[in-house]
Amino acid sequence: MPQRINPSILSADFANLEAELGRIASADLVHVDVMDNHFVPNLTIGRPVVARLQEVSPIPLDVHLMIDDADRWAPGYAETGAYSVTFHAEAAADPVGLARRIRGIGSRAGIALKPGTDAEPYLELLGEFDQVLVMTVEPGFGGQSFMPETMPKLARLADARARHGLDVWLQVDGGITTETIGRAAEAGADTFVAGSAVFGAGVPAEAIEALREAASRSGHRHR
Numbered sequence: 684m685p686q687r688i689n690p691s692i693l694s695a696d697f698a699n700l701e702a703e704l705g706r707i708a709s710a711d712l713v714h715v716d717v718m719d720n721h722f723v724p725n726l727t728i729g730r731p732v733v734a735r736l737q738e739v740s741p742i743p744l745d746v747h748l749m750i751d752d753a754d755r756w757a758p759g760y761a762e763t764g765a766y767s768v769t770f771h772a773e774a775a776a777d778p779v780g781l782a783r784r785i786r787g788i789g790s791r792a793g794i795a796l797k798p799g800t801d802a803e804p805y806l807e808l809l810g811e812f813d814q815v816l817v818m819t820v821e822p823g824f825g826g827q828s829f830m831p832e833t834m835p836k837l838a839r840l841a842d843a844r845a846r847h848g849l850d851v852w853l854q855v856d857g858g859i860t861t862e863t864i865g866r867a868a869e870a871g872a873d874t875f876v877a878g879s880a881v882f883g884a885g886v887p888a889e890a891i892e893a894l895r896e897a898a899s900r901s902g903h904r905h906r
């Protein structure tokens with residue numbers, strides 16, 4: 684199964700985002716964190732900046748909405764042409780309906796699960812989503828420590844994916860480093876978001892390569 688490394692621009696220089704994209708040219712996608720200071724206690728960027736990033740980025744955008752009222756706002760992010768738009772389970776009144784709208788606009792649709800959010804309601808609905816984002820920290824800030832207790836949930840999602848023969852991507856986000864990425868890969872993740880491990884490194888391209896190597900050493904063992 685292919686593995687993807689998605690650097691999170693939350694740890695990039697927000698005054699020089701276009702230049703920062705140039706430092707991660709070997710990334711698979713760019714992870715863009717949108718926070719509204721309601722769903723999470725932090726505020727980042729909104730649709731106008733995402734739309735502009737979409738215009739200048741040579742790398743597809745993986746937009747992660749940490750915002751309330753996703754039913755209202757998420758389609759607008761898909762309309763920017765983003766490759767994927769992920770919303771949180773608690774933020775949507777109708778997660779399946781919203782995923783269908785996002786897909787209808789042309790983006791891949793993702794559902795995100797906070798560390799305390801149960802995967803159970805979604806195991807039989809996996810086909811409605813293109814990716815499930817398993818948060819491996821509480822959403823809101825970069826630089827936190829990976830929460831290994833989220834791994835059983837990831838493994839349950841991986842089992843459901845295999846049972847249904849789906850190729851839904853399983854993404855992890857938070858505290859992903861060369862030390863932790865192997866555990867997530869073994870539990871079934873194929874898509875890895877890393878902020879500080881990439882932009883906090885001297886040479887982000889080397890950090891991406893190191894993460895790629897560490898993940899590939901530890902592929903999913905339960906397929």
Ligand SMILES: O=C(CO)[C@@H](O)[C@H](O)COP(=O)(O)O
Nearest residue numbers: 691822823825826858878879
């Ligand atoms: O969504 C988030 C935080 O809520 C992430 O995308 C962070 O940007 C990850 O940062 P690191 O934990 O890799 O530093």
